[in-house]
Amino acid sequence: MSKTADPVRILGIVGSPRKGNTDLLVREALKSAEAVGNVETELMPIAGLKIHPCVACFRCFDEKTGTRACPSFEDDMEKVYPKLARSDGIIIASPVYFGGITGQLKTLLDRTEPFVRYARTGYGGGLSNKVGGAIAVGYNRNGGQETSIQMIHSYFLVHDMIVVGSGPAETPGCYYGGGAVTHPKRSKVLDAVAGDELGIRSAKGLGEKVARVALMIKKSNREK
Amino acid sequence: MSKTADPVRILGIVGSPRKGNTDLLVREALKSAEAVGNVETELMPIAGLKIHPCVACFRCFDEKTGTRACPSFEDDMEKVYPKLARSDGIIIASPVYFGGITGQLKTLLDRTEPFVRYARTGYGGGLSNKVGGAIAVGYNRNGGQETSIQMIHSYFLVHDMIVVGSGPAETPGCYYGGGAVTHPKRSKVLDAVAGDELGIRSAKGLGEKVARVALMIKKSNREK
Amino acid sequence: MSKTADPVRILGIVGSPRKGNTDLLVREALKSAEAVGNVETELMPIAGLKIHPCVACFRCFDEKTGTRACPSFEDDMEKVYPKLARSDGIIIASPVYFGGITGQLKTLLDRTEPFVRYARTGYGGGLSNKVGGAIAVGYNRNGGQETSIQMIHSYFLVHDMIVVGSGPAETPGCYYGGGAVTHPKRSKVLDAVAGDELGIRSAKGLGEKVARVALMIKKSNREK
Amino acid sequence: MSKTADPVRILGIVGSPRKGNTDLLVREALKSAEAVGNVETELMPIAGLKIHPCVACFRCFDEKTGTRACPSFEDDMEKVYPKLARSDGIIIASPVYFGGITGQLKTLLDRTEPFVRYARTGYGGGLSNKVGGAIAVGYNRNGGQETSIQMIHSYFLVHDMIVVGSGPAETPGCYYGGGAVTHPKRSKVLDAVAGDELGIRSAKGLGEKVARVALMIKKSNREK
Numbered sequence: 001m002s003k004t005a006d007p008v009r010i011l012g013i014v015g016s017p018r019k020g021n022t023d024l025l026v027r028e029a030l031k032s033a034e035a036v037g038n039v040e041t042e043l044m045p046i047a048g049l050k051i052h053p054c055v056a057c058f059r060c061f062d063e064k065t066g067t068r069a070c071p072s073f074e075d076d077m078e079k080v081y082p083k084l085a086r087s088d089g090i091i092i093a094s095p096v097y098f099g100g101i102t103g104q105l106k107t108l109l110d111r112t113e114p115f116v117r118y119a120r121t122g123y124g125g126g127l128s129n130k131v132g133g134a135i136a137v138g139y140n141r142n143g144g145q146e147t148s149i150q151m152i153h154s155y156f157l158v159h160d161m162i163v164v165g166s167g168p169a170e171t172p173g174c175y176y177g178g179g180a181v182t183h184p185k186r187s188k189v190l191d192a193v194a195g196d197e198l199g200i201r202s203a204k205g206l207g208e209k210v211a212r213v214a215l216m217i218k219k220s221n222r223e224k
Numbered sequence: 225m226s227k228t229a230d231p232v233r234i235l236g237i238v239g240s241p242r243k244g245n246t247d248l249l250v251r252e253a254l255k256s257a258e259a260v261g262n263v264e265t266e267l268m269p270i271a272g273l274k275i276h277p278c279v280a281c282f283r284c285f286d287e288k289t290g291t292r293a294c295p296s297f298e299d300d301m302e303k304v305y306p307k308l309a310r311s312d313g314i315i316i317a318s319p320v321y322f323g324g325i326t327g328q329l330k331t332l333l334d335r336t337e338p339f340v341r342y343a344r345t346g347y348g349g350g351l352s353n354k355v356g357g358a359i360a361v362g363y364n365r366n367g368g369q370e371t372s373i374q375m376i377h378s379y380f381l382v383h384d385m386i387v388v389g390s391g392p393a394e395t396p397g398c399y400y401g402g403g404a405v406t407h408p409k410r411s412k413v414l415d416a417v418a419g420d421e422l423g424i425r426s427a428k429g430l431g432e433k434v435a436r437v438a439l440m441i442k443k444s445n446r447e448k
Numbered sequence: 449m450s451k452t453a454d455p456v457r458i459l460g461i462v463g464s465p466r467k468g469n470t471d472l473l474v475r476e477a478l479k480s481a482e483a484v485g486n487v488e489t490e491l492m493p494i495a496g497l498k499i500h501p502c503v504a505c506f507r508c509f510d511e512k513t514g515t516r517a518c519p520s521f522e523d524d525m526e527k528v529y530p531k532l533a534r535s536d537g538i539i540i541a542s543p544v545y546f547g548g549i550t551g552q553l554k555t556l557l558d559r560t561e562p563f564v565r566y567a568r569t570g571y572g573g574g575l576s577n578k579v580g581g582a583i584a585v586g587y588n589r590n591g592g593q594e595t596s597i598q599m600i601h602s603y604f605l606v607h608d609m610i611v612v613g614s615g616p617a618e619t620p621g622c623y624y625g626g627g628a629v630t631h632p633k634r635s636k637v638l639d640a641v642a643g644d645e646l647g648i649r650s651a652k653g654l655g656e657k658v659a660r661v662a663l664m665i666k667k668s669n670r671e672k
Numbered sequence: 673m674s675k676t677a678d679p680v681r682i683l684g685i686v687g688s689p690r691k692g693n694t695d696l697l698v699r700e701a702l703k704s705a706e707a708v709g710n711v712e713t714e715l716m717p718i719a720g721l722k723i724h725p726c727v728a729c730f731r732c733f734d735e736k737t738g739t740r741a742c743p744s745f746e747d748d749m750e751k752v753y754p755k756l757a758r759s760d761g762i763i764i765a766s767p768v769y770f771g772g773i774t775g776q777l778k779t780l781l782d783r784t785e786p787f788v789r790y791a792r793t794g795y796g797g798g799l800s801n802k803v804g805g806a807i808a809v810g811y812n813r814n815g816g817q818e819t820s821i822q823m824i825h826s827y828f829l830v831h832d833m834i835v836v837g838s839g840p841a842e843t844p845g846c847y848y849g850g851g852a853v854t855h856p857k858r859s860k861v862l863d864a865v866a867g868d869e870l871g872i873r874s875a876k877g878l879g880e881k882v883a884r885v886a887l888m889i890k891k892s893n894r895e896k
Binding site for chain 2: 016017018053054055056057058095097098099100101102103104106107108109110112144147150151154155157158159186187188
């Protein structure tokens with residue numbers, strides 16, 4: 001095996017319209033992923049991206065779309081698609097809005113239709129076997145973090161991805177992924193989560209876990 | 225008890241960007257609700273509505289917003305808020321996108337922040353005790369209908385609503401709500417679900433159930 | 449309407465093999481339910497009950513079982529069935545075992561098969577329109593409380609029950625039901641949850657909510 | 673790398689009290705796993721096993737238990753523990769009972785407490801990085817298959833396992849795992865699921881996926 005193995009690439013998607021708590025958690029997760037070694041990370045905040053919602057035209061199922069993934073809309077998803085395609089692991093994080101992920105994040109995820117298994121775009125099936133992990137941060141303690149993480153896991157499984165939780169720490173706070181709380185600070189405080197040691201620990205655990213499993217998958221594929 | 229009791233009002237939200245299968249299911253649910261008697265229904269497709277995503281400014285928590293619910297954006301939500309406020313029951317329906325509801329629908333739901341319990345708008349706590357039911361339609365048979373319904377139930381519970389399923393039919397197909405399938409027709413076929421008897425049955429059961437429980441809740445409150 | 453209206457009855461099922469934290473939370477929920485007025489409560493710990501697991505014989509679907517609900521096993525479920533049947537609201541609580549409710553509790557719930565809608569026992573459909581609420585207590589902060597509550601909600605909906613969360617408190621800690629944490633005390637400490645103010649608050653909120661909605665449903669039915 | 677590499681071992685747990693539909697689906701999944709090559713499988717029906725429910729004594733957290741995993745009960749779990757320990761992939765299957773897995777299966781899973789990360793038994797942390805997949809079979813079409821699979825996934829993640837769905841087939845029927853239906857045959861028909869092509873396809877897809885990912889993980893670990 002080569003000593004100069006390709007690094008694994010972990011993409012961290014920050015599904016918040018603000019630059020605050022979710023961003024902070026994903027940064028911690030990515031730092032923790034890098035510390036594993038041979039890992040490159042990229043932070044992708046969705047705030048500011050212009051993304052048209054999917055209109056279920058299904059043209060990406062039927063048309064060879066050539067250089068563009070989505071035949072219907074030419075927008076910031078053109079920058080997102082290659083990032084997803086080249087990643088080995090994907091961390092998706094969201095503030096909890098009504099027990100789930102943000103509309104903005106769901107809108108972005110919906111536009112990954114060109115990656116579905118029966119898409120005729122060059123991206124069809126392209127997320128298969130990538131490693132996925134989820135992070136959610138809420139105002140209330142048990143305020144929908146778990147149900148938000150579940151929603152992201154559902155997304156991963158529809159793309160035939162591999163799902164991991166927050167790793168083997170003794171008391172991770174949240175097993176399913178990164179689970180954090182802004183309370184007692186108000187949600188509008190952009191770094192409220194900085195005081196949530198447990199939440200940060202679970203996000204770090206998740207980042208490391210995604211990296212470790214992505215390394216295993218990549219190594220195995222290289223050896224074929 | 226008065227013979228000319230106020231009817232209960234059931235709002236049916238069609239969370240699809242298209243006018244097709246989801247629309248058809250909500251229409252069936254609403255017809256079934258009306259058949260209970262003393263029920264008025266309103267169909268609200270979200271297709272075509274212009275709704276800015278919530279940016280988590282939290283101004284609706286802090287400011288008395290007077291005649292407008294959302295201090296930040298003036299858009300089609302202004303039409304949605306009063307519909308929600310005057311309803312006794314709310315049916316939320318979505319096509320399944322990646323195991324969950326559409327980004328467009330989640331975006332609309334996120335903008336109901338002025339109804340949260342601690343909002344200082346006139347709408348604060350305004351969905352409390354309304355009766356909620358969910359419908360989901362997917363391409364695959366067990367393709368995320370249940371997880372989409374769960375997501376809608378989470379939304380209801382965050383608003384302190386009352387959640388019901390598809391009623392007491394012997395074999396409802398789906399207990400948790402309306403659960404329908406477009407397969408073997410392709411999802412792009414706008415009336416693919418017309419052939420899904422079981423799915424339509426569960427949507428009808430849901431409509432009736434929402435109506436019956438909303439009538440109970442309303443009657444009880446009238447008697448106080 | 450009579451001044452001496454029948455009280456509503458709330459049954460609190462403690463799904464723990466021990467007499468400890470879950471018990472404490474259900475007691476708080478029931479006290480809070482009683483404080484609403486015109487509410488009678490009963491605590492039912494499952495510890496010590498001898499209950500044979502359901503073996504899916506389906507005899508309760510096919511046979512008129514007369515005075516006994518389950519044709520196959522005569523055990524402590526004979527005491528449980530009438531408690532369930534006469535309740536107007538049911539609170540089900542569990543410690544979190546591996547992200548879900550205890551095997552003991554699931555075993556009891558499985559044996560409510562004689563209440564399913566197509567059972568030919570006298571209990572068939574008998575939980576329809578009863579009001580259900582869930583409580584879960586875990587060691588980790590986001591340690592499966594929400595997923596355990598979801599599991600209980602699924603149970604309620606299969607029985608055509610009406611599901612409520614933890615009520616309208618400003619910061620309930622958990623919206624979906626009672627959500628409590630034993631950490632930093634160890635789970636083996638039987639009153640570890642006594643220090644979890646937030647968890648107790650959510651359990652109290654749940655008890656009150658179940659009572660209030662059960663009163664509405666009962667009152668409405670009495671007026672028919 | 674050795675040409676005669678160790679095979680991966682996939683354990684298929686049949687969580688039904690009967691020998692019927694669930695058994696049939698797990699057999700299909702395991703056959704499909706074997707067809708991948710270099711895979712050994714073992715079917716483990718839980719019917720007939722004598723397993724005492726976990727009583728949350730937490731002795732396995734505190735005591736070095738030597739040759740026995742559970743210090744409190746000596747029963748058929750003694751046969752289950754080594755099977756779990758030596759597996760590389762674990763498929764857990766259940767009939768849907770009230771939207772979830774059977775009490776019998778949950779009881780068995782609860783007794784894997786000696787594998788939790790902080791257990792001082794020889795098995796502590798022992799399921800970490802094993803690959804998990806879930807199968808559920810219900811009577812109704814959308815009758816709790818997805819919520820049952822979720823429950824099993826929660827279990828996997830608490831054990832720091834790696835979760836996969838039903839693989840990359842174009843129309844798997846169920847993405848999250850094997851999802852099958854006995855209807856229109858009655859659930860008591862032991863081979864009702866034999867006619868459910870879609871359900872069998874998803875179970876097969878799951879078996880193959882668990883095998884492929886388990887092979888990747890094992891190969892990678894061997895290369896260290």
